[in-house]
Amino acid sequence: MAITIRNKQPMMASMAGSPTFAAMLRSKEVRRPRGWLVALFSSLTLSTAIFCGMHALINGGGHGVEKRDNLPTIDFVRLKRDTNVTPNERRKPPPPPPPKSPPPTAKMSVATDTSTASAGIEVPGNLDLSASTGDGGPSVGTGMSDGDLVPLQRVNPVYPQEARRNKIEGYVKLELVISPEGGVIGAKIMESKPKGLFDSAAVQAVYKWRFKPKTVDGRAVEQKGTQRVVFELTK
Structure with missing residues (x-):
């Protein structure tokens, strides 16, 4: 059984010399810069939208917080301690009753x-x-x-x-x-x-x-x- 090995280099050389192959290469070279431009534009647009949304939320996003002037206020007053307080006097127990007279001896x-x-x-x-x-x-x-x-x-x-x-x-x-x-x-x-x-x-x-x-x-x-x-x- 015989094995035939073909050389592909003459084939590639022949294709490079054809006008169709040259046109395909030129089309790819032209399309490649357009993809980068689209990606760059999309990222700029998205970043701008996110920045505007955050700015709106922080500065004026809502009128939900209303200022109320009728809220009650609490004033803290420190009382002066009276230093002339007399201590409570401890009551003395009543004296014991006098002992009963002893029985006769x-x-x-x-x-x-x-x-x-x-x-x-x-x-x-x-x-x-x-x-x-x-x-x-x-x-x-x-x-x-x-x-x-x-x-x-x-x-x-x-x-x-x-x-x-x-x-x-x-x-x-x-x-x-x-x-x-x-x-x-x-x-x-x-x-x-x-x-x-x-x-x-x-x-x-x-x-x-x-x-x-x-x-x-x-x-x-x-x-x-x-x-x-x-x-x-x-x-």
Whole structure:
């Protein structure tokens, strides 16, 4: 199979020499400047139109904004602060009411009777009952001899609240058993008035008392005696 290669250059040279081809080239050269002129004119026209439109919008585009002279005006007035304002005085709380008068205090006295004693020794019963604590507490009799009931430590009975509230007075008479060491090891109620009102207070008090031990032939012995606890209210 044979391949034929043709040379196009003689063909182009022959076409260049023809009058038709030359006329076509001249027509293209004439039309090319006309396209540039049209584009330039169009761009100038469009730019001018845009510029005129913006100018109209900015300067006078509308009569929509009207000047109103009847609009209210606001005036700001600065007030002068008064510097002579007196501060509010803090009210003082009212004074507390005077305290109520305290209830009457209890005055309790204790009488001592040593008519009986252990070991068959006679003990004088004439005891001094005038000794008192001076503060409304109990008064306790004291003996003068070695065999008498001599209190060394006393605890005041507590006045019952019911009796204090109702202003009731009374007494309790007790028989006490004193150990050789001087402590109370037994208390028996012999008499009380009003019955049962002051019994508990009197018994609780005497069990905390201590007495001087009784000695016989140089030896401490047990002893007995009676105590009368009187409950009184000071006037």
